Amino acid sequence: MTGYPSLTGISRRNLLSLIGLTAGSAVMYQAMTSLGFAAESGFKGPVKLEGDPKGATVLILGAGLAGMLAAMEMRKAGYKVKILEYNNRAGGRNWTVHGGDTFTELGGASQTCEFDKDQYINLGPWRIPYHHNGLLHYCRELGVTLEPFQQLNHNAFLHSTEAFGGKPQRVRDIKTDFQGHVSELLAKVTQKGKLEGDVTKEDQEMLLEALRGWGALNQDYAYAKGVTSAEFRGYEKDPGGGLGAEPVPGAPIDLSDILKSGLWGSLANFGLYEFQTTMFQPVGGMGKIGEAFAKQVSDLITFNAKVTKIEQNDKGVTVTYEDATKPGAVQQETADWCVCTIPLTILSQIDVQVGAPMKAAIDAVPYASSVKVGLQFKRRFWEQDDLIFGGVSYTNLPITQISYPSTSFNTSGKGVLLGCYTWNGPNSYEFTSMSPQERVQRAVEYGSQIHPQYKEEFENGVSWAWHRSPFTLGCAGDWTDETRKEHYDNLCQIDGRIVLAGEHASYIPAWQEGAILSSLNAIERLHQRVMQG
Amino acid sequence: MTGYPSLTGISRRNLLSLIGLTAGSAVMYQAMTSLGFAAESGFKGPVKLEGDPKGATVLILGAGLAGMLAAMEMRKAGYKVKILEYNNRAGGRNWTVHGGDTFTELGGASQTCEFDKDQYINLGPWRIPYHHNGLLHYCRELGVTLEPFQQLNHNAFLHSTEAFGGKPQRVRDIKTDFQGHVSELLAKVTQKGKLEGDVTKEDQEMLLEALRGWGALNQDYAYAKGVTSAEFRGYEKDPGGGLGAEPVPGAPIDLSDILKSGLWGSLANFGLYEFQTTMFQPVGGMGKIGEAFAKQVSDLITFNAKVTKIEQNDKGVTVTYEDATKPGAVQQETADWCVCTIPLTILSQIDVQVGAPMKAAIDAVPYASSVKVGLQFKRRFWEQDDLIFGGVSYTNLPITQISYPSTSFNTSGKGVLLGCYTWNGPNSYEFTSMSPQERVQRAVEYGSQIHPQYKEEFENGVSWAWHRSPFTLGCAGDWTDETRKEHYDNLCQIDGRIVLAGEHASYIPAWQEGAILSSLNAIERLHQRVMQG
Numbered sequence A, B: 001m002t003g004y005p006s007l008t009g010i011s012r013r014n015l016l017s018l019i020g021l022t023a024g025s026a027v028m029y030q031a032m033t034s035l036g037f038a039a040e041s042g043f044k045g046p047v048k049l050e051g052d053p054k055g056a057t058v059l060i061l062g063a064g065l066a067g068m069l070a071a072m073e074m075r076k077a078g079y080k081v082k083i084l085e086y087n088n089r090a091g092g093r094n095w096t097v098h099g100g101d102t103f104t105e106l107g108g109a110s111q112t113c114e115f116d117k118d119q120y121i122n123l124g125p126w127r128i129p130y131h132h133n134g135l136l137h138y139c140r141e142l143g144v145t146l147e148p149f150q151q152l153n154h155n156a157f158l159h160s161t162e163a164f165g166g167k168p169q170r171v172r173d174i175k176t177d178f179q180g181h182v183s184e185l186l187a188k189v190t191q192k193g194k195l196e197g198d199v200t201k202e203d204q205e206m207l208l209e210a211l212r213g214w215g216a217l218n219q220d221y222a223y224a225k226g227v228t229s230a231e232f233r234g235y236e237k238d239p240g241g242g243l244g245a246e247p248v249p250g251a252p253i254d255l256s257d258i259l260k261s262g263l264w265g266s267l268a269n270f271g272l273y274e275f276q277t278t279m280f281q282p283v284g285g286m287g288k289i290g291e292a293f294a295k296q297v298s299d300l301i302t303f304n305a306k307v308t309k310i311e312q313n314d315k316g317v318t319v320t321y322e323d324a325t326k327p328g329a330v331q332q333e334t335a336d337w338c339v340c341t342i343p344l345t346i347l348s349q350i351d352v353q354v355g356a357p358m359k360a361a362i363d364a365v366p367y368a369s370s371v372k373v374g375l376q377f378k379r380r381f382w383e384q385d386d387l388i389f390g391g392v393s394y395t396n397l398p399i400t401q402i403s404y405p406s407t408s409f410n411t412s413g414k415g416v417l418l419g420c421y422t423w424n425g426p427n428s429y430e431f432t433s434m435s436p437q438e439r440v441q442r443a444v445e446y447g448s449q450i451h452p453q454y455k456e457e458f459e460n461g462v463s464w465a466w467h468r469s470p471f472t473l474g475c476a477g478d479w480t481d482e483t484r485k486e487h488y489d490n491l492c493q494i495d496g497r498i499v500l501a502g503e504h505a506s507y508i509p510a511w512q513e514g515a516i517l518s519s520l521n522a523i524e525r526l527h528q529r530v531m532q533g
Helices: A012-023 A025-034 A065-076 A133-142 A171-191 A201-214 A227-233 A255-261 A263-270 A287-300 A356-364 A425-433 A436-447 A481-492 A512-532 B012-023 B025-034 B065-076 B133-142 B171-191 B201-214 B227-233 B255-261 B263-270 B287-300 B356-364 B425-433 B436-447 B481-492 B512-532
Strands: A057-061 A080-084 A096-098 A102-104 A110-112 A120-122 A146-149 A157-159 A235-237 A279-282 A305-312 A317-323 A330-335 A337-340 A370-377 A391-395 A401-404 A415-423 A458-465 A498-500 B057-061 B080-084 B096-098 B102-104 B110-112 B120-122 B146-149 B157-159 B235-237 B279-282 B305-312 B317-323 B330-335 B337-340 B370-377 B391-395 B401-404 B415-423 B458-465 B498-500
Touching: A057 A065, A057 A317, A057 A330, A065 A080, A065 A287, A065 A337, A065 A512, A080 A287, A080 A330, A120 A415, A133 A287, A133 A512, A146 B146, A157 A171, A157 A263, A171 A201, A171 A227, A171 A255, A171 A263, A171 B171, A171 B201, A201 B171, A201 B255, A201 B263, A255 A263, A255 B201, A263 A391, A263 B201, A279 A287, A305 A337, A317 A337, A337 A512, A356 A481, A370 A425, A370 A436, A415 A425, A415 A436, A425 A458, A436 A458, A481 A498, A481 A512, A498 A512, B057 B065, B057 B317, B057 B330, B065 B080, B065 B287, B065 B337, B065 B512, B080 B287, B080 B330, B120 B415, B133 B287, B133 B512, B157 B171, B157 B263, B171 B201, B171 B227, B171 B255, B171 B263, B255 B263, B263 B391, B279 B287, B305 B337, B317 B337, B337 B512, B356 B481, B370 B425, B370 B436, B415 B425, B415 B436, B425 B458, B436 B458, B481 B498, B481 B512, B498 B512
Parallel strands: A057 A080, A057 A337, A157 A391, A337 A498, B057 B080, B057 B337, B157 B391, B337 B498
Antiparallel strands: A096 A120, A102 A110, A146 A279, A305 A317, A317 A330, A370 A415, A370 A458, A391 A401, A401 A415, B096 B120, B102 B110, B146 B279, B305 B317, B317 B330, B370 B415, B370 B458, B391 B401, B401 B415
């Protein structure tokens, strides 16, 4: 599984130091690269489905990313492909809502987005990590233009109703001050000799030097108000030009206040592998990716096709479906093989003819709950008043976070904020239970505690509760270590003539990359099975 | 100077907690904002030059940002304005070089940039911090479109020839592992009770919890290979989709190895106030800003005007200059007032009729040395092979750093790297002494130690040594605390009918914002003087 060539008799690291000693560092680096020290990606490069499937037919269920990718690649490989999609559009959870779009939740609540034409909100996925190689590959291949998505903005807010009198703090202050105080504390105990035994004397000297630089400590190893800390945390009065321009350093926040505030808890959102720089979004909205796939396979898709039964025997697969626009109109489609990307929430309610292990797996995975609210404002006050350009503010309010647009920076037009994005927990359930309008109203009320300009500048909003999406009944597969152990492989195995794909059949749930890699893996194995005859 | 209203008898913080107790947090936040707790910017909003200067004339020396801003605003206010510029183009150090551009260094070495038409390099300023409000204001006003500049890229490299056998390390590994080890050490001494006296018992409990989250420590407060650290530092094998997709965590680097490597020293480049997210660059190159200003004032500029003498009396200012294209052709220009933005390196060599304090100030400030090299490559191997999208890799090699383009991400075309950017010190002097071609060659040689693909993919390059720029003779004013104390105010004072402006007359040297704020401050004071009659 590791992809490393086997080295017998000599360990890999020993071999490398041998090379290093004898051949110089450039050679050693090349050797390291070819020996696989770089992270192994889940994406193995462009898929190769070699061999002639001799007119075999494949029915694909679901026109999300996983389904459309499978359709595109299998048609290229010689299969006859059809797709059934319940929704009236392609893309699945890859979905950008623009002004004028209309959509309806389970329960019948219908919304028409009143944003201006150039404004949008991604109600599904909204950011792409740099290491999601499969997705980036298809963006390149399908001509989807990317721009950076700002996750970490040092000037965004961390906010708690229980701390600092409810006053939002700048990320940079909490981040810099926490790091500074931690560095000071560790420098102090180092100087007092309290690391003896854990760290060598020589390392202690270097540690002190490193802490001073990294923690913005002054010459006395203290984290204190002054020019050194100001170079990181900023100023009470910024440096200027001409006369009277001397800067005034800002005063660090006490460690005790930071600890009590709990705001340090949000800092992890900026360091996680999935949230690290450089992140991306497609220019014009995440939906551009779904549209790009749809352009490739739109001729294969039957929309409004609500699958009600999936049967198979040793000859092929028969799928029964209703036309969602004409209830009761039952139709059938048959094929030699089936790639099913229907979310498990839905699939578990359908009569599916698979073995007990896969059936148990389909039934085992609950779906995460998530609500998003998009809010259009008359002006980009977060940029103009607060100097917040992109990024995310985190709060202990039920809206959880506010994300600022990572596009059209520094312009004088309108803007749309992600005004609420919940993930599981009571906030998600509470927001899910509200009407779309009520969610918008609550997002404006909560958000105005962080940005008082909300009340003056708000124009209109939309919201979406993923548990009320008729097409997914939830946001994403919510695996635990236990369900993985018991059910994951059973979910992914080919069962007769059926294979499942989608983010739920991956180790990257809730991310588009999970759908991409799951689909690639599923069609590679299916093709192998077909080729075996 | 602070801009705070004075509060007598009750301290500002006490007043705030009083408001907080009685009126709720929203009111308190508004009060805080209006009382000035937010950082005070060096930019005070759009400049207002009120009152009629009654046809007063102003001669502006230099068509860089400071000079053009002064020209634009003073013409708007009713002045009759002319600009003299030594170079044959406007913009000054705001300068983007495109394929086909030709330019000549002091000493006569001439280069024609051979980049493809859509490729460019910023040989002067290249990034804009989010708090450079003056510059952002003019970008908005003049319609300069901005895009994010990536400074921190977790997947870029930190490299030392003296560490890890010369193998570049990922920023995320050094950053995450150093933070993790520091957290583990501090957690350990906290658990052992060694913080007693410095931190309260209650705070120690919270500190432990915070360190575990922030430092990616496991349940035993250890920073170790496993799922927790992998969520931040990444994996040996990334999570995938379908079967065989389980991730394998990567192994942290030992603290001792990190300390010895010195690579922690580069981490500061990602936290500094001037380098924090969100940073910007204009779409199409930094030169777009100079071009936008030039569009406003091009009718006022005389190019190739090499100033040789600046005289003044109580009636006005007389400036003598040569046409640089016709040596010996001496001309003169007179005006009521003069805004001089000529760099001090040049100005100190010109016969300038100002008082002794300003003359001493002009002579006191040395200029920083800086060299940049731009390299065009056949393909964006740093993205395709190394998953480095934008950002900066730092190295102990003389090139100091490699910066990857923050535009056209994930495309299959060519790309230009900033292959060398030195700042003062022996590397700058050494590179300055080389021919432009030799600098390019050396940048390719050094860079290939970090990116072996260099040698295969390199096409062509350009370079610029700022000390060899005939128009600036250096990169930027290099103030010390001592020279500031003695000379800064004397440099900025209006001397008779002459006022100086430019980054050198600011507390933000080497940044465009310094030029902008210096110019605004200078013309405000000059206008005030004119209005006083």
